[in-house]
Amino acid sequence: MAVLFEHVTAVTMDPANPVLKDAFVAVEGTKIASVGTVRPAGEFDRVIDGTGKVLMPGLVNAHTHVPMALFRGYGGGCDLQHWLHDYIFPAEAKLDERCVAAGAALGLAEMIASGTTCIADMYMKTETIAQTVLEAGISANLSCGAVYFGAPEDFSPEACNDCGNHIRLFENWHNAGDGQILVDASIHAEYTSCPPAWEWVADFAQKHNLRMHVHVSETHSEHEKCLEKYGKTPAALLDQYGVWQNGGIAAHCVWLSGGDAELFAKRGVTAVHNPVSNLKLMSGVAPLFFLRECGMSMALGTDGVASNNSHNMFEEMKTAALTQNYHFAEDHGQLPAADIVAMATVNGARALGRDTGVIAPGKIADLILLDFTHPNLFPCHDILEHLVYSAAPSNVVMNMARGKIIYENGAFLTLDLDRIRVEVERYALPHIFGGT
Amino acid sequence: MAVLFEHVTAVTMDPANPVLKDAFVAVEGTKIASVGTVRPAGEFDRVIDGTGKVLMPGLVNAHTHVPMALFRGYGGGCDLQHWLHDYIFPAEAKLDERCVAAGAALGLAEMIASGTTCIADMYMKTETIAQTVLEAGISANLSCGAVYFGAPEDFSPEACNDCGNHIRLFENWHNAGDGQILVDASIHAEYTSCPPAWEWVADFAQKHNLRMHVHVSETHSEHEKCLEKYGKTPAALLDQYGVWQNGGIAAHCVWLSGGDAELFAKRGVTAVHNPVSNLKLMSGVAPLFFLRECGMSMALGTDGVASNNSHNMFEEMKTAALTQNYHFAEDHGQLPAADIVAMATVNGARALGRDTGVIAPGKIADLILLDFTHPNLFPCHDILEHLVYSAAPSNVVMNMARGKIIYENGAFLTLDLDRIRVEVERYALPHIFGGT
Numbered sequence: 041m042a043v044l045f046e047h048v049t050a051v052t053m054d055p056a057n058p059v060l061k062d063a064f065v066a067v068e069g070t071k072i073a074s075v076g077t078v079r080p081a082g083e084f085d086r087v088i089d090g091t092g093k094v095l096m097p098g099l100v101n102a103h104t105h106v107p108m109a110l111f112r113g114y115g116g117g118c119d120l121q122h123w124l125h126d127y128i129f130p131a132e133a134k135l136d137e138r139c140v141a142a143g144a145a146l147g148l149a150e151m152i153a154s155g156t157t158c159i160a161d162m163y164m165k166t167e168t169i170a171q172t173v174l175e176a177g178i179s180a181n182l183s184c185g186a187v188y189f190g191a192p193e194d195f196s197p198e199a200c201n202d203c204g205n206h207i208r209l210f211e212n213w214h215n216a217g218d219g220q221i222l223v224d225a226s227i228h229a230e231y232t233s234c235p236p237a238w239e240w241v242a243d244f245a246q247k248h249n250l251r252m253h254v255h256v257s258e259t260h261s262e263h264e265k266c267l268e269k270y271g272k273t274p275a276a277l278l279d280q281y282g283v284w285q286n287g288g289i290a291a292h293c294v295w296l297s298g299g300d301a302e303l304f305a306k307r308g309v310t311a312v313h314n315p316v317s318n319l320k321l322m323s324g325v326a327p328l329f330f331l332r333e334c335g336m337s338m339a340l341g342t343d344g345v346a347s348n349n350s351h352n353m354f355e356e357m358k359t360a361a362l363t364q365n366y367h368f369a370e371d372h373g374q375l376p377a378a379d380i381v382a383m384a385t386v387n388g389a390r391a392l393g394r395d396t397g398v399i400a401p402g403k404i405a406d407l408i409l410l411d412f413t414h415p416n417l418f419p420c421h422d423i424l425e426h427l428v429y430s431a432a433p434s435n436v437v438m439n440m441a442r443g444k445i446i447y448e449n450g451a452f453l454t455l456d457l458d459r460i461r462v463e464v465e466r467y468a469l470p471h472i473f474g475g476t
Numbered sequence: 477m478a479v480l481f482e483h484v485t486a487v488t489m490d491p492a493n494p495v496l497k498d499a500f501v502a503v504e505g506t507k508i509a510s511v512g513t514v515r516p517a518g519e520f521d522r523v524i525d526g527t528g529k530v531l532m533p534g535l536v537n538a539h540t541h542v543p544m545a546l547f548r549g550y551g552g553g554c555d556l557q558h559w560l561h562d563y564i565f566p567a568e569a570k571l572d573e574r575c576v577a578a579g580a581a582l583g584l585a586e587m588i589a590s591g592t593t594c595i596a597d598m599y600m601k602t603e604t605i606a607q608t609v610l611e612a613g614i615s616a617n618l619s620c621g622a623v624y625f626g627a628p629e630d631f632s633p634e635a636c637n638d639c640g641n642h643i644r645l646f647e648n649w650h651n652a653g654d655g656q657i658l659v660d661a662s663i664h665a666e667y668t669s670c671p672p673a674w675e676w677v678a679d680f681a682q683k684h685n686l687r688m689h690v691h692v693s694e695t696h697s698e699h700e701k702c703l704e705k706y707g708k709t710p711a712a713l714l715d716q717y718g719v720w721q722n723g724g725i726a727a728h729c730v731w732l733s734g735g736d737a738e739l740f741a742k743r744g745v746t747a748v749h750n751p752v753s754n755l756k757l758m759s760g761v762a763p764l765f766f767l768r769e770c771g772m773s774m775a776l777g778t779d780g781v782a783s784n785n786s787h788n789m790f791e792e793m794k795t796a797a798l799t800q801n802y803h804f805a806e807d808h809g810q811l812p813a814a815d816i817v818a819m820a821t822v823n824g825a826r827a828l829g830r831d832t833g834v835i836a837p838g839k840i841a842d843l844i845l846l847d848f849t850h851p852n853l854f855p856c857h858d859i860l861e862h863l864v865y866s867a868a869p870s871n872v873v874m875n876m877a878r879g880k881i882i883y884e885n886g887a888f889l890t891l892d893l894d895r896i897r898v899e900v901e902r903y904a905l906p907h908i909f910g911g912t
Contacts, residue, residue, distance in 0.1 A: 112854070113861040117810050150851040319798035320865070322810070349865040350852050355791070359798070362755035366802060374553050374758070415586040415893065416786050416869070418548070419900055425549040429756070429785040433852070434870035457851060464855055 041085050041443065043067045045409070048090020050075065051423055052399035053097055053386045058378070059423055065095055067405040070218070070443040074401055088438070092413040094423060096381075097397045098157025098178075098406035098441065099353040100388025103253075103291040103312040103341030105163045107135070107143030109150065110468055111346035120259050120321040120347075128346060132164070134472045140165040142463040144172040149455050150351045152178065154433030157406035157441045160289055160312070160341070160392050162226055162253055166205065170213040170221050177446040177454045179219075179406065181392045183226030183253040184209055188237040195236035202237075206244055214248070220442060222251075222393065224288060229255040230266050230274040235281060242282035251393055252288035252309070254278065256296070259323045263295040275300035284309050289391055291341065294324040298334055305335030310391035313383065315359040316350075317343030325363045329372045339388040340380075357384050357428045377424040409438035477521050477879065479503040481845070484526020486511065487859055488835035489533055489822045494814070495859055501531055503841040506654070506879040510837055524874070528849040530859060532817075533833045534593025534614075534842035534877060535789040536824025539689075539727040539748040539777030541599045543571070543579030545586065546904055547782035556695055556757040556783075564782060568600070570908045576601040578899040580608040585891050586787045588614065590869030593842035593877045596725055596748070596777070596828050598662055598689055602641065606649040606657050613882040613890045615655075615842065617828045619662030619689040620645055624673040631672035638673075642680055650684070656878060658687075658829065660724060665691040666702050666710040671717060678718035687829055688724035688745070690714065692732070695759045699731040711736035720745050725827055727777065730760040734770055741771030746827035749819065751795040752786075753779035761799045765808045775824035776816075793820050793864045813860040845874035 043066070050063040052075065066073040066080050074080045108128075115127030135143075140163070151159065157178050162185040163169060173180040186202035188195060197203035206225065214223040225245035227233055245252055256274050257263040266274045275296060278284065287308030290296075296304070296311070304311065313326050331338055340360060342351050357380045364375050389397025396404040410427075412420055414435050420426050439447035446454045479502070486499040488511065502509040502516050510516045544564075551563030571579075576599070587595065593614050598621040599605060609616040622638035624631060633639035642661065650659040661681035663669055681688055692710050693699040702710045711732060714720065723744030726732075732740075732747070740747065749762050764774055776796060778787050793816045800811050825833025832840035846863075848856055850871050856862050875883035882890045 110855065112857065113865060114857045116813065116858055116861040116865070146851060146854065153851060316794075316798065319801045322801045325802060349861065350868075352852070352868070355794075358752075358791075359795070362752065362795070363799070363802070365755045365758045366761060366799070377552065413897060415582060415589060415896075416788070418582065418897060419546065419905055421548065421550045422552055425552040425785065429549060429552070432786075432788070432868060432870065434868065460851075461849060461854060469855055 041069070042083065044084040044087045045090045045095050046079065046087055048093055048095045049423065050399055051094055051096040051381070051427065053382060054398050054400045065399060067440070067443050070405060072399060072401055072403050072405050075399055090409065092411065093437070094410045094412050095399065095407055096410070096427065097385040097399055098408050098439065099155045099384050100339065100392065100397055101151060101156045101159045101341050101351065101353055102289060102339040102388040102391050103314055103343060104159055104161050104351070105344035106147035106159065106161050106169065107140045107163055108344030108346045109147035110139065110143035110464065110472065113349045114346055120323055123321060123347065131472055135165065136471065137165055137168045139468040139471055140168045141172050142460060142468040144169045145176070145455060145460045146464055147345060147351060148172065148176040148178065149452060149457055149460060152176065152439050152447045152452065152455070153436065154352050154354065155408040155436040155439060156351065156353055157408065157439060158389065158392065158394060158396060160224065160253060166209050167212060170216065173221060174217050175454060177444055178441045179394060181222045181224045181253070182209065182213065183224040185226045185228035186233055186237055186241050187228045188233040192234040192236055195234065197240055200237060203240055206241065210248055224253040225250040226253040227278070227283065229262070230277060231262055238278055238281040238283055242285065245286055246282065249286060251286050252283055254283065254290060256290040256293055257300065258292035258294055260295050273297055273300050275303055279303055292318060292323070292326065293331065294318055294326045296331065301331050301334030301336050310337045310339050310387065312339045312341045312391065313360055314341050314343040315363050316356060317347040319363070320347050325366065327368060328364050328375060329368050337387055337390065338383050339391045340383045352433055353384055354431045354433060357381065361428050377428040380428045381424055405440060405443040407440045408436055410435045411437045477505070478519065480520040480523045481526045481531050482515065482523055484529055484531045485859065486835055487530055487532040487817070487863065489818060490834050490836045501835060503876070503879050506841060508835060508837055508839050508841045511835055526845065528847065529873070530846045530848050531835065531843055532846070532863065533821040533835055534844050534875065535591045535820050536594045536775065536828065536833055537587060537592045537777050537787065537789055538596045538725060538746070538775040538824040538827050539750055539779060540595055540597050540787070541780035542583035542595065542597050543576045543599055543605065544780030544782045545583035546575065546579035546900065546908065549785045550782055556759055559757060559783065567908055571601065572907065573601055573604045575904040575907055576604045577608050578896060578904040580605045581612070581891060581896045582900055583781060583787060584608065584612040584614065585888060585893055585896060588612065588875050588883045588888065588891070589872065590788050590790065591844040591872040591875060592787065592789055593844065593875060594825065594828065594830060594832060596660065596689060602645050603648060606652065609657060610653050611890060613880055614877045615830060617658045617660045617687070617689070618645065618649065619660040621662045621664035622669055622673055622677050623664045624669040628670040628672055631670065633676055636673060639676055642677065646684055660689040661686040662689040663714070663719065665698070666713060667698055674714055674717040674719055678721065681722055682718065685722060687722050688719055690719065690726060692726040692729055693736065694728035694730055696731050709733055709736050711739055715739055715743070728754060728759070728762065729767060730754055730762045732767065737767050737770030737772050746773045746775050746823065748775045748777045748827065749796055750777050750779040751799050752792060753783040755799070756783050761802065763804055764800050764811060765804050773823055773826065774819050775827045776819045788869055789820055790867045790869060793817065797864050813864040816864045817860055841876060841879040843876045844872055846871045847873045
């Protein structure tokens, strides 16, 4: 299918042409064919008038747990450890494949309607998530977040379910949908496993050339307890076991030391900032200026909906910008809007090892269209400021993932929202929480 | 007109019945006639099915400058003083009545679509705003924010334009629309006027029994410079001139002392928290737990759009909740969602001296309906948590102000959005910023 966007304002995230007015962007199959201010030759199956609209790269939610849409707002008011142990872990123990499929579809619907085209997800029953993502149409780096609570001396790949999960997920799903799905190696966190598990996952990543996805220094107590127990920070400790050799994603990074950030910069590990979740669970605010000074690349994520409580990447951009102003901006001035939009697009794409997040010829056609005539976006003195501080999911009038329009003017073209709601209401919620 | 909402979940903000499921809420004329779980007798002009929906009091934006919608995002990246002097004041100097009418209509459209039914506004050319508000249908406390930059010894009511503005606004608009418009006495801030002006405004308020609306201790430097110049904080200094005798609104209150907060509690002055604007302009975060401990009532506002950059009261609730968690929650736990929703409804109504913000018989029928089947609100484990952390303007499917439906399913019933856009684009923007 060939699609032409005409007379559109394109926020390309391409430093050569950051904002193109009255632009023409052509899509051929899954890729962007041309970008310019002259109408390209050729026939198009569909021509979309972009007058009054902004075309930008789809948003990359670089750290999330999509099936947790089922737990939206569950356990509100707690800090991370109470929330996990008193609410989330007991509820998750009841999840079956069908619950996970329903929760994933619900979470993906919210993401698609709010302009997300690409995610890095970490959760259990990951093959079920893969199937749901494939149908929904967006791209996903999927990982199963290895957990091992046994004694280190009892560890074996057979004794650790998540080793088998890693193997099956990789064998059955890596590169599925012509690269729509990529598999990342993954450790849930330092505090939920032990050295032999880290060694196994690091070897697995090395063997198959996979990126890594880990929660790192999310809370002060996690960071300090690791220092106490091992004499090293989580980042440095995992490095000792070869975990970061292929780069990847360190989620949260609220309490990284300067040495951690420099190590991550060297290893090609991106800090994924989750400002809403970090504040909701009282974990803190990651110091973005400091991480950047240490050379780290930074991206953005919503984390799971249960601790957010939404999958709204526009809100994540705004919260990221605002919260840096509380203490950090005095010395640095504000974080420029262009840097925040880059975190939500091109930086996220790079962190996931994907050739998207930029509107340029040859890139994957992950594109969203925003209606800038809506009263919350009008008038517009600065497009990038608007994307960070004014834009909302309701301004997204089209979501194109890998060249295919999957959402337009409020209608889902790959998901059946009514069916998802019924499945959540009649099957998943009674299954997890009891009652009818 | 008589309207019945049936089978709706009502978040009443009435402590006697905070959440009523499968409720019936009847509206007769401008007021709520009955609230209960049994269908009331009588004939209704319209019956609205509330299945899957939440009915709540309309949101009260208790500190804003609505025509600044024209400056959405203008001067981004500055702190308050640079933003005011380098961008906003020069642009405002070019405003005429027609610009203010266009900006006010645009700002009101965004507010109405996002569930606001009542505002406290402070701006110039206030009579023009009053006319626009009257047509739009929401309720407003309007004030002209007295400014006087002359030498104190040269002050006279004739030499200070805003004295005349106070008199005309009061005589022509106080209680207009059967109380739809109320006039507040107002001083812009301590640092933009002087003692004889404060005396005059305080006397005016006293004479006509008006509430007061003032910016107070928004930035650290404002608070400290006042201490240096007068040996008193802004709150205490203005009190010395009788400014707070009838209570009212102290906007921002980021840097209040304990003595200030206790004084305000005694005088019946509400702190209006503007968390997004305070972070965007790098002013800080008002310490809500501390203000509450000192006995103050607290409400919420967006401030002007130019420093926000939206009129989204749901975002304001979420930012208020999240930002208290950064430093303050360690000692207090999180601010309960119910308290945040109260700030955005009943507390705001009280601060404005209005009998609304609660769903109970006899109250003004300011009501909004949210569709809780939207994917960002589903499933729902806790309605109040959802209103604070998940709800968005796009979930508002109906806005009823003073018993009249003024917005429904995306359609504005009192405002002509296309006409407003044309007026902003073809008249206001060229008039202020030049060009075409």
